[in-house]
Amino acid sequence: IIGGGSAGCVLAARLSEDPRTQVALLEAGPADRSVLIHCPAGLALLAKSGQANWGFQTTPQQGLNGRRGYQPRGKVLGGSSSVNAMIYTRGVPQDYDGWAAAGNPGWRWDEVLPYFRKAEHNERGADAFHGVGGPLNVMDLRSPNRYSPHFVQAGVQAGYPHNEDFNGASQEGVGLYQVTHKNGERYSAAKAYLTPNLARPNLKVITGAQTTRVLFEGRRAVGVEFLQGGRKQTLRAAREVILSAGALQSPQLLMLSGVGPGGLLHQHGIPVLHELPGVGRHLQDHVDVVAVYNAPQLTDLFGLSPKGLLNVLRGVWEWRRSRSGMLTTNFAEAGGFIRSQAGEPVPDLQLHFVIGKLVDHGRTTTTGHGYSCHVCLLRP
Numbered sequence: 247i248i249g250g251g252s253a254g255c256v257l258a259a260r261l262s263e264d265p266r267t268q269v270a271l272l273e274a275g276p277a278d279r280s281v282l283i284h285c286p287a288g289l290a291l292l293a294k295s296g297q298a299n300w301g302f303q304t305t306p307q308q309g310l311n312g313r314r315g316y317q318p319r320g321k322v323l324g325g326s327s328s329v330n331a332m333i334y335t336r337g338v339p340q341d342y343d344g345w346a347a348a349g350n351p352g353w354r355w356d357e358v359l360p361y362f363r364k365a366e367h368n369e370r371g372a373d374a375f376h377g378v379g380g381p382l383n384v385m386d387l388r389s390p391n392r393y394s395p396h397f398v399q400a401g402v403q404a405g406y407p408h409n410e411d412f413n414g415a416s417q418e419g420v421g422l423y424q425v426t427h428k429n430g431e432r433y434s435a436a437k438a439y440l441t442p443n444l445a446r447p448n449l450k451v452i453t454g455a456q457t458t459r460v461l462f463e464g465r466r467a468v469g470v471e472f473l474q475g476g477r478k479q480t481l482r483a484a485r486e487v488i489l490s491a492g493a494l495q496s497p498q499l500l501m502l503s504g505v506g507p508g509g510l511l512h513q514h515g516i517p518v519l520h521e522l523p524g525v526g527r528h529l530q531d532h533v534d535v536v537a538v539y540n541a542p543q544l545t546d547l548f549g550l551s552p553k554g555l556l557n558v559l560r561g562v563w564e565w566r567r568s569r570s571g572m573l574t575t576n577f578a579e580a581g582g583f584i585r586s587q588a589g590e591p592v593p594d595l596q597l598h599f600v601i602g603k604l605v606d607h608g609r610t611t612t613t614g615h616g617y618s619c620h621v622c623l624l625r626p
Contacts, residue, residue, distance in 0.1 A: 247271045248457045248470060248499065249491035251325020252435040257488060259381070259439035262449040269449050270481060271440075272472055274456035275321035283328050284431045285565060287573040290548075292329050293608040298322035299329055302494060316607055317531075319492060323453065324436030326492075331598075332425040332432055332576045334384045336362060338417050338583075338592050362413075368424075375414045381438040383428035387579055389570050392546060393617065394422060394579040397599040401582055412583065418593050420582030427576075430569025455479075460487055460503040462519055497526040534622040538603050541616045548577070548602030549615030577601060578620070596622040 247254050247261075250273030258271040275298055282288030283298065292298060302317035320326035339355035346354040363377030369385040372378045401420030402408050409419030426433045443449060454474050461469040461480065467487040471480050489496050500506055504519030506526055511518050545553040557572060564571025577600050583593035598620035603612045 247488045247490060248460075249273065249325065249489070249495070250275075250323045250436070250440070250451065250453070251320060251490065251492055252327045253325075253490040254488075255324060255327075255435040255438075255440040257490060258449060258451070259443050262443060262446050265446075265448055267448060268484070271449070271451045272455040272457055272470065272481070273323050273451070273453050275323065275453065277451075277453050278323040278328050278434065278436045280322075283322065283324070283434070285573055286332060286425075286427060286430075286432050287561070287565075287575050287577070289329060289331065290577065290602075290608050293318065294611075316609070317494070318607060319494065322436075323440060323451070324434035327426070327434040328432070328436060331578045332427060333423045333578060333581075333598075334413065334426050335417075335423070336413050340592050370424075373414075375411070381442070382426060382435075383433045383438065384424050385427050386424055387422065387576070388427070388430050388574045389564075389572060390422060390579050391572070391575060391601040393544065393601060394599060397580045397619075398422065401597075406582060406584055409582070417583045418585075420580070420584075420597070422580050423576070423578065425576050427574070430565065430574045457491070457499060458502065460489065460499060462503065465520060493529065500525050532622050532624065534620055536600075536604055536618050536620050538605060538612075538618045539616050540603070540614060542614050544615050544617070547615045547617055548572075548575075550611065550613045551615060554615060575601060577604070581620075583624075594623065594625050596620075596624055598622070 247257050247269065250271050254271055258269055261267055262269040280298065282292050298321055300319040300321045302319060304315040304317055306312045306314055318329065320329045322328045342353050342355040342358055359375070364380055365382050366377045366380045367383050368376040368378060369383070370376065398408060398420050407419035409416065409421040412421065412423065440451070444451065452474070455472045457470050457472045459471050460467050461471060467483070469480055469482040470487060471478060489499060491499055497506070501511060502516065504511065504517050505522055507523045508518045508521040541547065545551065546557070548554065561572035565573040578598040579601060580599040581597040584595050584597065585593050586595050600618040600620065602618065603616040604618040605612055
């Protein structure tokens with residue numbers, strides 16, 4: 247399995263349930279041991295340091311006057327589930343029904359919902375939409391910031407419905423997000439699926455192993471070539487090679503292995519094994535605009551000030567003592583799903599209310615206190 251991110255961790259755990267199946271999981275980054283990963287608020291420092299993050303940049307974007315966009319991606323066991331904001335949200339049923347209608351059997355909402363319930367342990371309990379006993383722990387924030395409910399109240403005053411469960415009967419409205427935490431810590435795909443199963447004799451996890459290409463015999467994938475500690479190594483597969491390196495690096499590895507647009511491969515001196523023009527093309531991502539507001543008197547919000555530093559020191563003590571307090575935050579504690587105009591069939595905008603001044607994914611340090619609001623275009 248190439249890539250120890252969200253999908254790779256799940257695949258490694260599920261496939262190795264059969265003791266007759268030997269599974270090797272290759273991850274370019276390190277093991278997920280850093281306290282900055284396990285402490286939810288550590289994501290702010292992860293963004294600044296570049297630790298456990300590929301830190302990609304987009305190509306110049308015509309719609310942004312030639313600017314490049316920052317694209318963080320997890321480079322650690324758990325992948326982006328080890329560095330993200332831990333919000334648990336599934337999408338609307340219409341998305342899944344649309345995929346099924348486009349010719350993808352098995353992807354209707356009523357067909358995938360049982361698997362969402364099976365994968366989940368929701369601390370609120372089981373109901374028609376949620377499960378208990380699954381590997382992925384989902385919970386309400388232990389110590390939400392006192393201003394997050396004010397955002398929800400403001401949304402209700404503006405005419406949006408209050409939604410207590412974005413993964414329930416309807417996604418529309420404003421509310422507090424549930425998060426993938428357990429006992430006040432991040433609960434990534436690695437923690438949920440991989441860590442409990444590391445003792446399996448048929449599962450081998452290889453970290454610091456950056457796959458450079460897939461090896462083929464004819465048109466059959468038979469292994470991988472990877473770099474570890476500056477040394478080139480190969481690993482042969484008796485049954486199959488699973489490419490789960492993410493939306494950016496899975497197509498990149500295909501092209502490095504000779505599968506992709508022939509002209510582009512020739513341009514880079516890569517022998518063409520199979521010409522497939524769509525590989526590495528047609529990537530789309532959401533446009534996300536962040537509005538940042540100064541609120542110097544609201545010192546319970548995250549911010550760089552004498553009071554803010556004292557708050558964080560107290561938060562460190564609380565988190566170490568009882569896994570509670572302000573460091574259990576995921577920063578984007580509240581939000582919502584709304585329609586940009588009345589004619590939209592489903593919500594096409596997502597809001598994230600951030601309890602601090604977020605500039606450039608948190609990589610730019612700001613002084614004082616304030617808050618931010620993301621407005622993210624969900625579709626098209």
